Amino acid sequence: MNMVRGEDDRFGGTGGADAGRGDDRGRRPLDIGTDERRMHVRAYNHWVSLLHGRAYPSIEDLDPANIADFGSNSVLLDFSRGIEDPTIQYLGRALREECGVESGITQISQVPSRSLLSRLTDHYLQIIANRAPIGFEAEFVSQRGHNTMYRGILMPFSSDEDTIDFIYGVINWKEMVDAETQARLNAEIEAARRELPRPQAAHHAWADGPSAGFDEAPATSAPEPAADTPPGADAAIWDHLDHARACAAEMAESDGRSRAALYRTLDRAYRFAEAAAADPAGYAELLADAGVKPQARAPMTPIVKLVFGIGYDKRRVTEFATVLTHARRNGVAAPEFADFLDRAEGGIKGVVAAERAARRPAADTGATLADAAKRLRERAALASLPIAAGDDEFVLLLARANIDGMLDIVATLDGDRAMTERAVRRAAR
Template structure:
């Protein structure tokens, strides 16, 4: 594709009062995160508590890592007006691009038309939206980040794009996986940045991790290579863990990763796919915690496992144990838990006092108290 590099050294504002000097040269931070995801982080840092980050807060040093791969558009009633275009972006359009040009002036450019299609929706104009553009052997993915004069409505969109040319179809699997990883990181970023996120944002991040796991099952060799590059290993006993670590980070809390993996395993056990996970977790009693309990119970019940064998032996021992009268039972605490079993003819018969910790007793007390509360 032919393209030109526009002059980006003019510090004077354009006719619409738009500053387009984004030419400060600084070194980008490490490449550990994909370019458009780092741009999303930058956007979030400017956004704060506003509906939209302010355009006036953009700084050349902050934009320097994306200058070659970014396109700045002003959203006007007359269309999307180009205020800045990076030299790498200009390669995607089959005509010279000048500042002040309307993006609709390139009807023969599939890339320009694809962007315009995004702006046809409120989501495309008013939200940080990822997009993918594929043409012949060109793979392109990026993000559109809205900015505002007032913080109340979008007036600009900064487009940051990564693209590469494919030499053949063997790269398709890797690209699909990398796209899935990008979606994971984006979803997890919303959990991390927005004051710890919400239950909904966490569920969406888990759904993205589930989708990555599904893609990995379709392309195991490509996923193995991806894990090697990330310094991770596949685990037969914990198949969801690699996808979760790619989503939340290798150093994410291990207890939470274990719970998330159990929740995903339970969803899969119930025939739920990635696109239905968020709804499944919303409806499941107890949400993630409830799924973890059910999955662990299901695993204990699987025949042939060590835990199932131990459970069967323990239940057999209790079934054969003699009945104990309540009068014969003793405890040193105000309350205790008594193990009982059904008896012939109806009712229950006690076996003994459960040897459990005080935390377990306290939790049982609270749950039972909730049941007997007067409506």
């Protein structure tokens, strides 16, 4: 990477959310809107695109100074010399200017305690603990006395594909206006909305998805958020994947709506699986680009990895893949998956248990113990040995093959009735 701290020409241009910030603020004073949510989805997707089959992207593949989309709103922390006081390897211009920090800032300990940058760096230990990207949102009173709403995402990077020794963070924000101005703006917005004609059904790109659930406009006059509007049946396979990833990113950020967000993400993953089945060539290309191998015995596992990320918790990957597999086993159509999951007894855990039960071998429905014993009594003896037997009719013998091709009896396994009964049933087949 080629990064220099403190020189403006080394930092990328203002992030996409910064353009027209004043207009956004005038229209929607209380909302971290679509651009801000899109930025974090794009940052997450950029992180996923750098994985290439590894647990974490290589730090050598990251060049924040040349990410015009969100590089200006980002910070790169270096833990290679320890986690107590990480080095700030890169600080975007927009973030530096908003926080009012000098270009010479080099350590986390130098970050002002009530700055927006501190909201981002305060979460870095969670990455070390979780070993996966984390998202967060909140509001606070900044050092300039402004009530500020912010949204951030932190993503791990590695220099050796195993150790998390770099963390890349992206953050965006909006300052709230005072109560009087807010009330006046709300009244103006509501009056303008009432004058608008009822909109026709809208078709949204997947990147609008992260704003789902945050638009306070009345349902009769606001388009449905894209996270709640999956791509159509004729959409390309990568559109389905992008939409599912957007939902996964929102799920990672939504602590209070985790169950609903998870179910929605699994629904989109199932739709993506159906699109993959209809376009095997496109699916193979996506797998190759992400460095994910297809799995004949677990075909839904690559689907889950593409949606949630290769570095996602393995236990959860297996669990989610099991849910999708059970739906496929039961012939659930993609539009019916959400209802299938909502009606499932025990939720996801119940579906996983049902699928595992379906995979178990069928119970032995062969002969009863009495029938098996009768057949063995009618068989000719292979050999007769002068070994003292107990009171049981059938006795298990443990033999060792010798070099002459003969069997040497080395022990009698008596006293274990269950083992003997299983051996009798097996021998009678």
